[in-house]
Amino acid sequence: MSDGILKMLEVDNLAVTYGSGRLINHAVKKVSFQVEQGEAYGLVGESGSGKSTILRAICGLAPVSGGTMRLNGAPVTSPRDQNFHRSVQMVFQDPYGSLHPRHTVDRVLSEPMAIHGLDSRNDRIVQALAEVGLGPTFRFRFPHQLSGGQRQRVAIARALILEPKLLLLDEPTSALDASVQAEILNLLDDLRRKRGLTYILVSHDLAVVSYLCNRLLVMRNGDAIEELTTDRLREGSASSDYTRTLLSASHGFARRGSHVPNARATG
Amino acid sequence: MSISMESENKTAPLSPVATRQNMREWLLSPEPKSPFQARLGRLYLNWRAFARNPLAMVGLAIIIMLVTTAIFADFIAPTSPVAGGDLRTARLLAPSAQHWFGTDEQARDIFSRIVHGSRITLWIVLLVTIITTPIGLLIGTVSGYFGGWLDSVLMRLTDICLAFPRLVLALALVAALGPGIENAVIAIALTSWPPYARLARAETLTIRKNDYISAIRLQGASDTRIIFRHVVPLCISSVIVRVTLDMAGIILTAAGLGFLGLGAQPPAPEWGLMIAAGRNYLLEHWWVAAMPGLAIFVVSLGFNLLGDGLRDVLDPKAAR
Amino acid sequence: MTAPLLELDGLHVDFHLRSGTVHAVRGLSFTLGRERLGIVGESGSGKSQTGRAILGLTPPPGHVTAKKMTFDGIDLLNANKETWRKLRGRRLTMVMQDPKYSLNPIMTIGDQIMETFRSHVKASRSEARDKAIEMLEAVQIRDPGRVFSLYPHEVSGGMGQRAMIAMMLVTDPDLFIADEITSALDVTVQMEVLHILDELVAERGMGLIFISHDLKLVSSFCDRVLVMYGGRVMEELSASQLGNAQHPYTQGLLKCLPTLDNASRPLPVLTRDPEWLA
Secondary structure, eight states: OOSSOOOSSSEEEEEESSSOOOOOOOOEEEEEEOOOOOEEEEEEETTTHHHHHHHHHHHHHHHHHHHEEEEEEEEOOOSOOOHHHHHEEEEEEEEETSSSSSOOOHHHHHHHHHHTTOOOHHHHHHHHHHHHHGGGTTEEEEEEEESSHHHHHHHHHHTTOOSSEEEEEESSTTEEEEEEEEHHHHHHHHHHHHHHHHHEEEEHHHHHHHHHEEEEEEEETTEEEEEEEEHHHHHHHHHHEEEEEEEETOOOOBBBBBBOOOOOOOO | OOOGGGOOOSSSSOOOOHHHHHHHHHHOOOOOOHHHHHHHHHHHHHHHHHHHHHHHHHHHHHHOOOOHHHHHHHHHHHSOOOOOOOOTTTTTOOSSSSSSSOOOOTTHHHHHHHHHHHHHHHHHHHHHHHHHHHHHHHHHHHHHHHHHHHHOOOOOOOOOOHHHHHHHHHHHHHHHHHHOOOHHHHHHHHHHHHHHHHHHHHHHHHHHHHHHHHHHHHHHHHHHHIIIIEEEEEEEEHHHHHHHHHHHHHHHHHHHHTTTTTTTTTTTTOOOHHHHHHHHGGGTTTTHHHHHHHEEEEHHHHHHHHHHHHHHOHHHHHHH | OOOSSSEEEEEEEEEEEEEEEEEEEEEEEEEEEEEEEEEEEEESSHHHHHHHHHHTOOTTTTTEEOOOOEEETTTTTOOHHHHHHHHHHEEEEEOOOOOHSSSOTSSOOHHHHHHHHHHHOOHHHHHHHHHHHHHHHHHHSSHHHHHHHGGGGOHHHHHHHHHHHHHHHHTTSSSSEEESTTTOOOOOHHHHHHHHHHHHHHHTTHHHHHHHOOHHHHHHHEEEEEETTTTTTEEEEGGGGGGGGSSHHHHHHHTTSOOOOOSSSSSOOOOGGGGGGG
């Protein structure tokens, strides 16, 4: 890690807390990590681990109760300014909820350009659609006329139309069929290399994370458990027990006699 | 973007059936080529769904009849609504070929009065809609979107207006500004918007949680843009349905105010006023009150059926 | 040679909508003994509709037709309400994906299990209560007495799913249909739930139909696998033979998944042959 080059994103002791008193929920508890430019960084964990909350906190969509974040060396302001919006964009998990039901694809793609006053909108829209593998016939369709995979492509096109440098991906393929997932993963991988983007990918699926990312952070119940590279993950050499449990679970079901996680419930 | 019918590649002259077929294909195309085509296509599909409901079509027919009658009242009504005939011979005549609905105590043709009264009814409906819908939508969406103290303040304001007794307000306005239809309408409108605000707020609370709102916020959209271009278009259908269903109540309330002399003043052919006047002759000359009553009933029914039909089309969950 | 538990021949499930007819299941046939059958498919393959058709729970405007559909010799196609009441919940049960939606939110877990039991078996309240506690123990819930009085929203997803399994097994059914029962759960919880199901199925000698979109999971859990696409069975194979899958759809489905062992890129994409839908 050379100190001369600025990190794309530095997160330092980030804490996100919802509610207060009896109902207090520490969604994220003092998590720190750094993402280099051009790298793909994964956040892995089960539900309630706080991984999606971190992404939202980065965007300003979740309340930060502690810690700091720096984007390209400069501290992140609250509320986020237009410069931030041009640099950081997000692809959401649910393809059925991330597109406005009454807006056509054309409207979805042209609105961010209208907000930021970009020109040659027509060309940009056509190019954006082509880049995500959708032809011009999709331009004036409504979301209900698109399949899950197509909607997710539109969501990716929308995220990329402002030409951000950092793309946050919140479980972008978990709501899709396996065959569609493969296409979207290929697309994301391709786009990152072509455009030199930086990704932060959130997923519960170790295989997906290991495909797209080079480093990952394992989270559990709001805490950062372990950071490791994909190579080490593939080798199976994780230092924490929890990571090892996740690894063995990802290998599928194995009858008694092979390694079996403790099945006793704790109420 | 221009519509090109020639894109169907038919070179022979088109028969009416073929033209209609082309139009239908164009509207239902799964790959629209312009925003105009996309939107028209959706409208067409909604219209088809609406048209399948016979009762809804009856409601629509009644409303169309109301509007037509109001526009062409001068041509439809055989006589003047305010000039009466001979007070010695033409008073309180029963319905006949000459006077379809009979005559009232001032020897005026009731049918003509009802036809002209439809203008007043339509005027009241339009005014109330134009005043209450924007107010309700705006207050409801702003309240639901921002939450916090703004939400509390606006909702308390809503509660106050909801609790206000309509009749008392109408009386107060009449006392202050003098009697008249406009004042009755203002009284009705000022007390009718709260349910729409509540409805819009409830919808906004659900809409606000969706990812597409987060996405547009993340793209730097201002709150104004989000509320007017993203939230309101989604709330509008349920508010429209609610307004249509409330129309019947508005008409009845206006008639009630007219009945009490707080709205329209004689000799205006307002239906509520006509019922009030016919009250005294109810036993022997029932048609004087019954005919305007029938008119109110039919128009209220029309709005109810229309509203039900709209709800089935616009709110798929309620259609079951 | 035991008689088959379930026989399906030429099952068709059609939905007659205004915009056209959707053929959700097109000519599905298989027999099931007291074994574990997995049905795998993506969304729209017809796998869930198959499960519902077997239980007679196809929602309108769905229409079920088949040459033959029998359960332990009983004709399911023309069964009347009385027959269904004796079969459903008693000898034929189903657990679905999300316990949030399949458990009654206003009844405690224990009460629901008791109700299920007493609606099929004549039992007093205390007998039913004992049986419910016994079932909760069988699904390895450590403090069954406490969980008995909890409401569904007070327990986690994994616990809710175990409670659902307990409820569906309380009458000791012959056939158990599991429709994506682990898809809404975290991966570690999935494994626990599957282990419990595995033991219970083995203990009681039930037939099991395991419906899922996860081919690898199904093949590691079941004896036989049916791969469905577009309402038809593309391939039927025994779980151990998955590596030798013949049909291009099955092969494509296996290859397109990213795995921890294989780092090759890009991921092979499944090309859909329109012939498969013919």
